[in-house]
Amino acid sequence: MSAQVGELxxxxxxxRLHRAGRGPMVLFLHGAxxxxxxxxxxxxxxxxxxxxxxxxxxxxxxxDPPWIRSMADLAMFYLDLVEEAGLxxxxxxxxxxxxxxxxxxxxxxxSRFKSLVQLAPAGIRVKGVPCGxxxxxxxxxxxxxxxxxxxxxxxxxxxxxxxxxMDVMLRNRFTVAKLGWQPRWFxxxxxxxxxxxxxPALIVWGDDDKIMPPQYAALWxxxxxxxxxxxxxxxxxxxxxxxxxxxxxxxxxxLEGGAS
Amino acid sequence: MKLVSFHLMPYRPLDLEEAAKHRSPWVVLPNRLxxxxxxxxxxxxxxxxxxxxxxxxxxxxxxxxxxxxxxxxMPAPNLIASxxxxxxxxxxxxxxxxxxxxxxxPIYIAEEFAMLDNLSKGRIIAGFxxxxxxxxxxxxxxxxxSHERFHEAHDLIIRAWTEPGPFAFDGDHFSxxxxxxxxxxxxxxxxxxxxxxxGSSETVAWAADPKRxxxxxxxxxxxxxxxxxxxxxxxxxRQYGYEAGADQLGWACPIYVAETDERxxxxxxxxxxxxxxxxLRQSFEMLMPxxxxxxxxxxxxxxxxxxLGGGKATAESxxxxxxxxxxxxxxxxxxxxRMRERTGFGxxxxxxxxxxxxxxxxxxxxxxxxxxxxxxxxx
Numbered sequence: 001m002s003a004q005v006g007e008l009x010x011x012x013x014x015x016r017l018h019r020a021g022r023g024p025m026v027l028f029l030h031g032a033x034x035x036x037x038x039x040x041x042x043x044x045x046x047x048x049x050x051x052x053x054x055x056x057x058x059x060x061x062x063x064d065p066p067w068i069r070s071m072a073d074l075a076m077f078y079l080d081l082v083e084e085a086g087l088x089x090x091x092x093x094x095x096x097x098x099x100x101x102x103x104x105x106x107x108x109x110x111s112r113f114k115s116l117v118q119l120a121p122a123g124i125r126v127k128g129v130p131c132g133x134x135x136x137x138x139x140x141x142x143x144x145x146x147x148x149x150x151x152x153x154x155x156x157x158x159x160x161x162x163x164x165x166m167d168v169m170l171r172n173r174f175t176v177a178k179l180g181w182q183p184r185w186f187x188x189x190x191x192x193x194x195x196x197x198x199x200p201a202l203i204v205w206g207d208d209d210k211i212m213p214p215q216y217a218a219l220w221x222x223x224x225x226x227x228x229x230x231x232x233x234x235x236x237x238x239x240x241x242x243x244x245x246x247x248x249x250x251x252x253x254x255l256e257g258g259a260s
Numbered sequence: 261m262k263l264v265s266f267h268l269m270p271y272r273p274l275d276l277e278e279a280a281k282h283r284s285p286w287v288v289l290p291n292r293l294x295x296x297x298x299x300x301x302x303x304x305x306x307x308x309x310x311x312x313x314x315x316x317x318x319x320x321x322x323x324x325x326x327x328x329x330x331x332x333x334m335p336a337p338n339l340i341a342s343x344x345x346x347x348x349x350x351x352x353x354x355x356x357x358x359x360x361x362x363x364x365x366p367i368y369i370a371e372e373f374a375m376l377d378n379l380s381k382g383r384i385i386a387g388f389x390x391x392x393x394x395x396x397x398x399x400x401x402x403x404x405x406s407h408e409r410f411h412e413a414h415d416l417i418i419r420a421w422t423e424p425g426p427f428a429f430d431g432d433h434f435s436x437x438x439x440x441x442x443x444x445x446x447x448x449x450x451x452x453x454x455x456x457x458x459g460s461s462e463t464v465a466w467a468a469d470p471k472r473x474x475x476x477x478x479x480x481x482x483x484x485x486x487x488x489x490x491x492x493x494x495x496x497x498r499q500y501g502y503e504a505g506a507d508q509l510g511w512a513c514p515i516y517v518a519e520t521d522e523r524x525x526x527x528x529x530x531x532x533x534x535x536x537x538x539x540l541r542q543s544f545e546m547l548m549p550x551x552x553x554x555x556x557x558x559x560x561x562x563x564x565x566x567x568l569g570g571g572k573a574t575a576e577s578x579x580x581x582x583x584x585x586x587x588x589x590x591x592x593x594x595x596x597x598r599m600r601e602r603t604g605f606g607x608x609x610x611x612x613x614x615x616x617x618x619x620x621x622x623x624x625x626x627x628x629x630x631x632x633x634x635x636x637x638x639x
Contacts, residue, residue: 135397135545135549135550136283136287136288136397136543136545136546137545138543138544138545139545166559167555167559170550170555170558170559171555173550174404174550174551174555176550177402177403177404177549177550177551178402178404178405178551181396181400181402181403181404181549181550182400182401182402183400184400
């Protein structure tokens with residue numbers, strides 16, 4: 001299956017939007033790596049849902065307006081997006097930086113959302129348990145540390161990106177630094193407002209996540225008022241890539257069960 | 261020509277073999293490798309060398325700021341400057357420079373420079389830098405906002421030095437209800453500002469602006485790059501409608517003088533290699549955190565590095581490329597004169613101690629530079 005790729009303008013800022021499937025609406029917020037390719041996980045979701053996958057401002061094919069300077073700005077941008085596009089009853093899924101973004105959106109206004117799936121989100125901190133420093137890691141090291149199963153890393157490292165892909169990777173990295181360099185990967189004010197997310201939530205975490213250590217999963221579980229936690233064995237920071245079918249089943253069961 | 265004797269104050273007792281096992285001597289090198297007894301001695305000897313430069317007739321002595329690294333032991337260069345003021349009489353003291361974006365309140369930098377300027381009765385040269393990439397890892401400051409913070413901090417400091425206080429400063433990064441310096445700087449309107457840089461076109465355009473005309477120092481680059489950066493400054497000045505003076509162009513370079521070329525290489529070859537291969541060793545991710553430069557500059561850097569092949573520098577290659585001047589008085593003088601012919605530069609920032617170079621060799625180097633090279637650069 002392939003997605004339709006289109007452009008969406010939010011407050012006159014053009015962003016690239018991938019769309020697939022029919023059914024209840026699911027909005028997927030990507031992580032720091034951007035959206036280099038359409039994923040099998042998306043296909044699995046698109047069998048049952050209308051899936052929207054935007055590229056955040058400053059990532060991939062989306063413009064970066066100078067007034068987006070923080071995760072708070074990006075969250076407000078997405079509230080504009082949801083309103084301008086008339087989206088409602090949305091199931092929100094976020095991975096890593098996208099999970100952080102999802103939480104920033106929902107503590108501000110959850111009225112157009114039905115549920116939340118968090119795949120190894122950033123955004124809060126467990127004191128004494130530092131995140132992996134993927135800004136200081138070398139290129140290969142950074143790819144390897146994303147995965148438990150190194151065959152995923154091997155496949156990525158075997159590719160030679162062309163110049164356009166290199167440009168996108170650099171651009172993504174700049175935007176990621178803008179949003180997450182300091183404080184590193186979290187907003188000190190987010191954790192205390194997570195109780196506002198009064199929605200059914202599913203948290204999925206790899207037991208071998210070298211970026212967001214598994215201890216973070218417990219804190220999310222504690223702070224989100226209506227959440228269940230699934231730990232995935234033999235899995236790194238990208239559960240929806242490393243265990244696509246399994247995670248898709250968990251998500252579907254969640255959306256058909258408590259979240260519907 | 262204005263002559264500056266500049267020092268990085270490296271931690272020479274570093275166990276280089278052990279250090280090589282770590283990602284870099286910057287940011288993450290375990291500080292158990294620092295021995296305070298040896299380190300204290302290093303400070304004493306390095307300060308002695310700078311003080312000695314006044315005796316030899318240098319116009320200025322220089323220090324700079326680096327954090328969490330064996331490369332240089334001056335996270336707070338103004339402390340060293342303060343000590344130098346007490347031990348010298350006439351020589352200018354150049355802090356090359358303070359890293360403006362790394363602080364949360366640049367007023368403190370304005371205050372410290374103003375204090376030093378008063379303590380020295382006007383002998384201070386104030387260098388402004390952004391700090392190198394690794395410093396955004398060690399300080400945590402977001403490199404994406406590095407340029408913005410630099411410009412804002414610069415504007416704040418210059419206004420604090422020149423405008424009657426108190427006034428309010430309304431920046432995006434620094435917002436201060438009261439700016440009101442006590443003391444004000446000794447020099448009028450303020451200490452000279454110099455800009456050490458790796459040569460990014462944005463910095464050249466900014467420094468050469470007729471509002472500023474800041475001397476621009478090119479550091480640790482091949483002869484060709486130094487010439488290119490100097491001439492791009494000249495070109496920029498012409499576009500602004502004026503001709504850049506020799507006193508606006510500086511070159512910071514490791515220099516070693518011995519009786520013969522062979523002797524110089526023998527004595528300083530290994531030391532200059534340790535400067536580039538051991539003390540400066542940093543990964544791309546450390547040197548170029550995202551946003552520290554524009555995307556264009558970063559792409560240039562990536563392709564340049566690919567061209568270099570990432571191999572280790574040898575004394576041979578450093579001399580060959582003109583990155584270091586190591587040889588007989590005639591060889592060193594020729595290197596300087598050739599650059600003067602190419603660019604008309606007028607500030608030489610001589611790094612006469614580098615890497616593991618010992619006190620004795622440093623002293624001999626300084627003596628020979630002063631007796632055999634310096635006289636030819638005067639007049």
